[in-house]
Amino acid sequence: MVDRLYSIGEVSKLMNISIKALRHYDKIDLFKPTYIDPNTNYRYYDDSQLYLLDLIKSFKYIGIPLKEMKKVQELKADDLLVFLTEQEKFVKQKIDNLLQIEQTIASAKKGLQRIKEYPALEEVFFSDEEETQIIQTKADGINPTNILTASFQKLKRMTASTEGFRYNDYGAIFAYRPYTDIEEVSYKYLYTPVLTKKDTLELSQDTEIATIPQGKYLCIAFNSLTEQDYFTNLKRLLDYAEAHQLTVISDIFESLVNLHYSSNREKGVLLEMRMRVAE
Amino acid sequence: MVDRLYSIGEVSKLMNISIKALRHYDKIDLFKPTYIDPNTNYRYYDDSQLYLLDLIKSFKYIGIPLKEMKKVQELKADDLLVFLTEQEKFVKQKIDNLLQIEQTIASAKKGLQRIKEYPALEEVFFSDEEETQIIQTKADGINPTNILTASFQKLKRMTASTEGFRYNDYGAIFAYRPYTDIEEVSYKYLYTPVLTKKDTLELSQDTEIATIPQGKYLCIAFNSLTEQDYFTNLKRLLDYAEAHQLTVISDIFESLVNLHYSSNREKGVLLEMRMRVAE
Numbered sequence: 001m002v003d004r005l006y007s008i009g010e011v012s013k014l015m016n017i018s019i020k021a022l023r024h025y026d027k028i029d030l031f032k033p034t035y036i037d038p039n040t041n042y043r044y045y046d047d048s049q050l051y052l053l054d055l056i057k058s059f060k061y062i063g064i065p066l067k068e069m070k071k072v073q074e075l076k077a078d079d080l081l082v083f084l085t086e087q088e089k090f091v092k093q094k095i096d097n098l099l100q101i102e103q104t105i106a107s108a109k110k111g112l113q114r115i116k117e118y119p120a121l122e123e124v125f126f127s128d129e130e131e132t133q134i135i136q137t138k139a140d141g142i143n144p145t146n147i148l149t150a151s152f153q154k155l156k157r158m159t160a161s162t163e164g165f166r167y168n169d170y171g172a173i174f175a176y177r178p179y180t181d182i183e184e185v186s187y188k189y190l191y192t193p194v195l196t197k198k199d200t201l202e203l204s205q206d207t208e209i210a211t212i213p214q215g216k217y218l219c220i221a222f223n224s225l226t227e228q229d230y231f232t233n234l235k236r237l238l239d240y241a242e243a244h245q246l247t248v249i250s251d252i253f254e255s256l257v258n259l260h261y262s263s264n265r266e267k268g269v270l271l272e273m274r275m276r277v278a279e
Numbered sequence: 280m281v282d283r284l285y286s287i288g289e290v291s292k293l294m295n296i297s298i299k300a301l302r303h304y305d306k307i308d309l310f311k312p313t314y315i316d317p318n319t320n321y322r323y324y325d326d327s328q329l330y331l332l333d334l335i336k337s338f339k340y341i342g343i344p345l346k347e348m349k350k351v352q353e354l355k356a357d358d359l360l361v362f363l364t365e366q367e368k369f370v371k372q373k374i375d376n377l378l379q380i381e382q383t384i385a386s387a388k389k390g391l392q393r394i395k396e397y398p399a400l401e402e403v404f405f406s407d408e409e410e411t412q413i414i415q416t417k418a419d420g421i422n423p424t425n426i427l428t429a430s431f432q433k434l435k436r437m438t439a440s441t442e443g444f445r446y447n448d449y450g451a452i453f454a455y456r457p458y459t460d461i462e463e464v465s466y467k468y469l470y471t472p473v474l475t476k477k478d479t480l481e482l483s484q485d486t487e488i489a490t491i492p493q494g495k496y497l498c499i500a501f502n503s504l505t506e507q508d509y510f511t512n513l514k515r516l517l518d519y520a521e522a523h524q525l526t527v528i529s530d531i532f533e534s535l536v537n538l539h540y541s542s543n544r545e546k547g548v549l550l551e552m553r554m555r556v557a558e
Contacts, residue, residue, distance in 0.1 A: 004427065004429075006429070014429050047427045047428045047429055048428060050428040050429060051428055051449075051537050054537075058383070058387070061380065061383075062380050062383075062384060063380075077391050077394055077395060077538060078395065080391060081388060081391045081392065081395070084384055084387055084388050084391070085388065087384055088381065088384045088385065088388070091377055091380050091381050091384065092381065094377055095374060095377045095378060095381065098370055098373055098374045098377065099374060101340065101341050101342075101370050102367065102370050102371065102374065104337070104340075104341075105341060105363055105366055105367045105370065106367065108337070108363055109360060109363050109364065109367070112356050112359055112360045112363070113360065115356050116356060116357070116360070148283065148326045149326045149327060149329040149330055150283075150285070150293050150326055150329060170330075258330050258333075259356060
């Protein structure tokens with residue numbers, strides 16, 4: 001109910017806004033001083049106008065460009081409510097996207113961590129695996145001798161979060177059987193892990209959600225993509241299970257991991273096969 | 280284990296990346312074709328190089344600029360893990376900020392909604408209020424005749440989320456008493472509502488958390504800032520309570536709402552006083 005004048009320095013301190021910003025607000029007619037001393041050119045502000053800076057600061061905080069703020073200033077309560085509801089939706093969407101990014105980064109980290117802790121290559125080992133949700137599609141004649149990177153791209157393109165942090169997520173499933181030649185191996189499914197809930201909500205016709213169960217797995221990993229190495233290592237896995245009289249209770253899950261993404265270095269891959277065994 | 284070549288159009292379709300982007304990646308040496316036909320200048324890509332686009336797409340998704348990606352491509356697993364952990368922290372921080380923005384927008388909307396549903400001005404009415412957490416500071420000689428916008432700015436500056444969506448959050452508390460003159464009114468506290476949890480974590484020395492309790496309140500609101508209107512309406516509130524033999528069980532909470540933020544229009548305010556009554 002009283003009023004008083006503040007210098008630009010006082011307003012800056014009171015409102016925690018830089019003098020430079022206040023000068024700029026004056027220049028673009030967003031927040032103008034009540035009085036300018038004609039001799040010194042100093043700006044003076046009214047106490048009762050300070051509340052205007054609250055809105056400017058608030059909208060700056062939620063990311064409204066200064067240009068738009070002049071329009072927002074003029075809004076009456078009803079329209080401001082509509083405007084805020086739009087902003088709220090926009091913020092919720094951004095949060096949603098970031099939560100997905102967070103999930104996908106976590107999954108990528110988990111994959112890298114796994115590589116770091118890998119046991120010796122070309123040797124059979126046991127691993128306790130958590131349950132993994134996957135999106136799978138029928139392999140339709142694809143097998144280890146004709147599979148392409150592109151084969152997986154088609155699958156990935158079908159999933160909603162293609163645009164997510166989806167790499168190193170190449171997988172194929174084939175039956176557990178006493179193979180005697182690589183030509184006998186035929187994939188049943190190609191798969192890619194579910195990264196976010198969104199993946200499962202927007203499935204295309206040819207894909208379905210499946211689960212790689214939690215349990216004890218017999219595994220082998222190797223650093224090669226030749227057909228010979230492929231079969232040698234598959235044979236090691238099968239022979240180990242037979243020699244140790246293990247009961248295999250799943251298909252064989254194969255996954256391909258790219259060890260680095262440098263186009264200047266030799267391609268480094270890790271191919272892993274695993275199958276669940278009775279405990 | 281086989282390989283094949285794709286045209287730029289095929290890669291674009293397979294990987295869901297525009298031809299324009301692929302050409303740009305070639306130009307900046309981020310992702311280059313294996314082979315360029317010397318007669319037609321057409322670009323051809325190897326199947327086995329497609330996985331490189333996974334990383335580029337993934338990092339694009341989490342907001343890494345193209346310029347940085349070349350560096351990221353060269354990282355080995357260990358360094359990539361460090362890099363991803365940094366990115367994860369960054370994303371978490373962004374989510375945290377947005378959640379606070381969401382909360383403050385919701386609170387601003389609630390305030391506007393309240394104004395919309397306001398009963399007649401200068402008339403006493405009852406209102407069921409939810410509990411409100413506030414940050415308060417001793418008023419130190421401030422009263423209705425000498426209060427300034429700046430008085431509140433000092434309080435707001437003390438709270439952590441000064442930079443949040445904090446407007447229309449001016450409040451003062453004074454004792455319930457049979458006042459006969461405005462000069463007798465002296466504020467005990469100035470307050471501002473708690474918007475986010477962060478507010479309560481970083482309190483400065485002179486401030487404390489308090490609660491305006493949930494309950495039935497006797498209220499009056501008016502559209503003026505003159506001392507005469509102030510006291511007339513305060514008197515209406517007090518007289519109503521006396522006439523209806525209401526038991527007042529709280530201080531009087533006063534709050535000032537700015538009805539719009541246009542610097543071109545007359546200032547519009549709503550001053551509200553409320554006090555809790557026994558039910």
